[in-house]
Amino acid sequence: MRIGIDIDNCISNFDDVLLEEYLKHDKELRNTGIINGKPYHITVGMFDWSKEENDDFYYNNIQRIAMSLKPLNNAKDVIDKLKADGNEIYIITSRDNGEYINPEKMTREWLEKYEIYFDKLILTGRHEKGPVCKENNIDIMIEDSIKNCEDIEDNGVKCYIMDTRYNKHETRFERVKRWNEIYSKIARS
Numbered sequence: 001m002r003i004g005i006d007i008d009n010c011i012s013n014f015d016d017v018l019l020e021e022y023l024k025h026d027k028e029l030r031n032t033g034i035i036n037g038k039p040y041h042i043t044v045g046m047f048d049w050s051k052e053e054n055d056d057f058y059y060n061n062i063q064r065i066a067m068s069l070k071p072l073n074n075a076k077d078v079i080d081k082l083k084a085d086g087n088e089i090y091i092i093t094s095r096d097n098g099e100y101i102n103p104e105k106m107t108r109e110w111l112e113k114y115e116i117y118f119d120k121l122i123l124t125g126r127h128e129k130g131p132v133c134k135e136n137n138i139d140i141m142i143e144d145s146i147k148n149c150e151d152i153e154d155n156g157v158k159c160y161i162m163d164t165r166y167n168k169h170e171t172r173f174e175r176v177k178r179w180n181e182i183y184s185k186i187a188r189s
């Protein structure tokens with residue numbers, strides 16, 4: 001099988017690090033803390049920041065934050081096992097979304113640093129993954145964004161949704177919580 005895998009919040013601990021960074025910066029701003037524990041996303045309504053404050057912090061720090069991410073538990077080992085079982089690994093990330101300087105170089109270096117195996121790395125813009133998965137004959141895509149999952153399944157590609165705080169209510173896609181669970185699901189399919 002050809003398996004497509006998103007990076008942020010699928011291979012990487014993006015939201016864990018983003019939350020730490022937001023908590024730290026909130027202290028420097030007004031030290032109000034979390035005002036909404038169940039927001040849509042950390043960047044939308046979790047803190048009392050104005051849109052300008054949010055955008056200023058996010059866009060000035062996201063490159064540094066992305067470079068500091070770590071792989072989630074077992075992500076590397078399971079990807080290695082999937083490869084050893086004869087699957088192809090296509091890493092498909094929408095980091096070519098204008099938020100990063102040279103996103104491909106940054107991403108390749110990060111994957112190399114953590115020895116994450118891939119046959120192909122594809123960078124897309126925001127919400128373009130559906131047609132990309134179809135064109136590349138992906139059999140199963142692992143993704144955390146609801147919008148991307150919709151787009152991917154609309155293009156006829158099976159999508160596993162990686163459990164995160166902002167997609168918990170979503171029931172249309174097969175949910176996966178841990179990399180070991182991903183391995184057993186794919187091995188059985």
Ligand SMILES: [Mg+2]
Binds near residue numbers: 007008010143144
């Ligand atoms: Mg993601």
